[in-house]
Amino acid sequence: MNSTITIMRDEDGLYIAECPAIPGCVSQGKTEAQANMQDAIKQCLEVRAERGMPLTVPTRQVEGIA
Numbered sequence: 712m713n714s715t716i717t718i719m720r721d722e723d724g725l726y727i728a729e730c731p732a733i734p735g736c737v738s739q740g741k742t743e744a745q746a747n748m749q750d751a752i753k754q755c756l757e758v759r760a761e762r763g764m765p766l767t768v769p770t771r772q773v774e775g776i777a
Contacts, residue, residue, distance in 0.1 A: 715770070716748050732767040733759070 718728045726744035728751075730736040736755040738747040759766050 732770045
C-alpha cells in the first residue's frame, strides 16, 4: 500500500509527519520522521482494522492554490 504523507518542521526543529488518509496517524523526529511514519501507518491500520473502522478516508490534492 502506498500512502501520501506530509512533513513539516516545527519551531523546535522537529519534523512532523502526517498521513492525511489515516486520521490521527502522526509521527515526529529530528531526522527520522519519514521512517517513523512507516511504523505509525502500520500500527494505525492495525488498530483501525481491529476496531472495524475504515482503514483510510478519501483525500484529494488541489492544485493552483497560491
